[in-house]
Amino acid sequence: MALVHLIYVSRAVAIPSMDAIVTLLDGAREHNRRMGLSGILCFGNGCYLQILEGAPVVVNRLFRRIMADPRHEDVSLLEYREVPQRHFADWHMGYGPHASQGQSEEAFTPYRFSPEEALVYLQRVAAHLQPEAQLAP
Numbered sequence: 001m002a003l004v005h006l007i008y009v010s011r012a013v014a015i016p017s018m019d020a021i022v023t024l025l026d027g028a029r030e031h032n033r034r035m036g037l038s039g040i041l042c043f044g045n046g047c048y049l050q051i052l053e054g055a056p057v058v059v060n061r062l063f064r065r066i067m068a069d070p071r072h073e074d075v076s077l078l079e080y081r082e083v084p085q086r087h088f089a090d091w092h093m094g095y096g097p098h099a100s101q102g103q104s105e106e107a108f109t110p111y112r113f114s115p116e117e118a119l120v121y122l123q124r125v126a127a128h129l130q131p132e133a134q135l136a137p
Contacts, residue, residue, distance in 0.1 A: 009049050
């Protein structure tokens with residue numbers, strides 16, 4: 001079975017509250033578990049950076065939903081490619097706020113990332129998480 005990963009960035013139309021992020025993560029984790037998806041989401045400076053991993057048809061369907069989601073604007077695909085294995089197999093949807101990387105909120109500029117830089121950044125975020133880590137209160 002083919003496996004792909006997709007990395008994208010987008011801007012939040014409105015900055016979500018922590019409660020909204022928790023609700024989003026809970027729903028995403030359940031959906032992704034059922035659909036065989038894995039990935040990491042990072043949010044900071046009004047921007048999302050996310051990688052999705054799974055079967056091409058499932059990843060494509062979810063990305064179309066994200067592009068149509070009114071909470072996102074300026075959705076930009078950084079990379080879409082077939083991969084031999086998952087980078088984030090332990091997470092149906094891991095979450096790391098940008099601040100977890102010890103940088104200021106304004107320093108998070110994912111639109112400037114190359115695909116390689118985005119993947120390395122997300123791997124650094126994941127290295128600080130427990131699998132399926134929940135948001136701290």
